[in-house]
Amino acid sequence: MINSVEKAAVLIEALPYLQRFSGNTVVIKYGGNAMLNDELKKSVMQDIIFLKYAGIRPVVVHGGGPEITGMLKKLGKESSFVSGLRVTDAETVDIAEMVLVGKINSEIVKYLNFLGAKAVGLSGKDADLIIAAKHLAKVRENGQVKEVDIGFVGDVLKLNIGIVENFLEQGYIPVISPIGVGKDGATYNINADYVAGELAAALGAEKLALITDVEGIYRDYNDKSSFVSTLSLAEAQEMIKTGSIDGGMIPKVEACVKALAAGVAKTHIIDGRKPHSLLLEIFTTEGIGTEVVKYRRYISG
Ligand SMILES: Nc1ncnc2c1ncn2[C@@H]1O[C@H](COP(=O)(O)OP(=O)(O)O)[C@@H](O)[C@H]1O
Numbered sequence: 169m170i171n172s173v174e175k176a177a178v179l180i181e182a183l184p185y186l187q188r189f190s191g192n193t194v195v196i197k198y199g200g201n202a203m204l205n206d207e208l209k210k211s212v213m214q215d216i217i218f219l220k221y222a223g224i225r226p227v228v229v230h231g232g233g234p235e236i237t238g239m240l241k242k243l244g245k246e247s248s249f250v251s252g253l254r255v256t257d258a259e260t261v262d263i264a265e266m267v268l269v270g271k272i273n274s275e276i277v278k279y280l281n282f283l284g285a286k287a288v289g290l291s292g293k294d295a296d297l298i299i300a301a302k303h304l305a306k307v308r309e310n311g312q313v314k315e316v317d318i319g320f321v322g323d324v325l326k327l328n329i330g331i332v333e334n335f336l337e338q339g340y341i342p343v344i345s346p347i348g349v350g351k352d353g354a355t356y357n358i359n360a361d362y363v364a365g366e367l368a369a370a371l372g373a374e375k376l377a378l379i380t381d382v383e384g385i386y387r388d389y390n391d392k393s394s395f396v397s398t399l400s401l402a403e404a405q406e407m408i409k410t411g412s413i414d415g416g417m418i419p420k421v422e423a424c425v426k427a428l429a430a431g432v433a434k435t436h437i438i439d440g441r442k443p444h445s446l447l448l449e450i451f452t453t454e455g456i457g458t459e460v461v462k463y464r465r466y467i468s469g
């Protein structure tokens with residue numbers, strides 16, 4: 169057990185971060201792989217509430233990939249992914265919407281409210297928050313990049329961010345599902361990382377934190393000693409090019425790139441399997457995940 173002096177030291181270590189971030193917006197992407205255990209879910213929810221009561225304005229974007237895959241499986245449909253994105257036919261987009269908006273979003277909202285927040289759920293359809301356009305997946309073949317149609321998968325074309333700003337002004341925690349609506353009237357399934365990156369950019373957030381189920385980024389995913397705690401934007405982009413960042417990590421890094429380019433100060437990839445990883449990353453000097461920053465010389469914090 170830590171003694172009272174050590175307890176006070178932990179609180180004092182947080183002080184400069186509380187001073188710096190109070191009043192600022194932090195976009196948190198809560199990935200489906202970090203929702204699979206009830207204890208950890210509780211720890212993420214508590215961390216979000218902590219941020220709120222520390223004067224920060226949290227905005228939550230959630231995923232739910234494993235739950236969508238599970239529901240599709242129950243209905244006899246196998247899932248397939250191209251460059252980390254789900255191949256989404258008309259039936260799949262309906263199921264994705266039901267799982268994301270009907271189940272996961274409302275569970276998160278319920279949980280945050282139970283813990284003492286005022287949380288409100290939004291899908292990209294509410295007040296036309298997320299206008300989407302069809303995404304063409306990029307596949308590398310024999311050194312060439314090819315575009316592939318993977319169905320009702322969307323990119324964020326435009327965010328009508330006013331509804332989120334209004335809720336933030338009124339003290340709510342907005343909880344957003346990655347479902348968008350196209351100008352063609354179709355519903356689009358959007359990777360939650362992309363939505364989080366775009367929201368962080370549009371809100372002028374201080375930070376983007378992507379909570380997932382790996383420690384952070386490895387230079388070589390098969391070599392766990394190759395963990396990197398800080399990456400520059402250019403290094404991260406190079407790692408996508410060379411293939412050392414692959415699969416579900418691609419949209420995360422692309423989201424970081426989008427946010428950093430728009431002026432977000434720091435982006436973080438955090439291990440949701442570690443209790444209170446969000447608080448540790450934001451309020452301690454060392455942090456515990458990978459931070460992706462515009463330039464490596466950025467002063468830590
Ligand atoms: N270089 C890398 N470092 C860390 N993870 C990587 C890397 N390359 C690919 N990945 C993969 O990215 C996954 C995280 O993405 P994903 O499973 O989509 O998470 P989430 O559901 O949280 O969005 C990791 O579990 C890992 O398999």
Ligand SMILES: CC(=O)N[C@@H](CCC(=O)OP(=O)(O)O)C(=O)O
Nearest residue numbers: 200231232233253254358359360
């Ligand atoms: C197009 C696409 O891939 N959409 C994702 C949306 C959910 C998501 O992003 O969930 P995670 O964050 O848990 O991976 C999907 O269908 O799985």
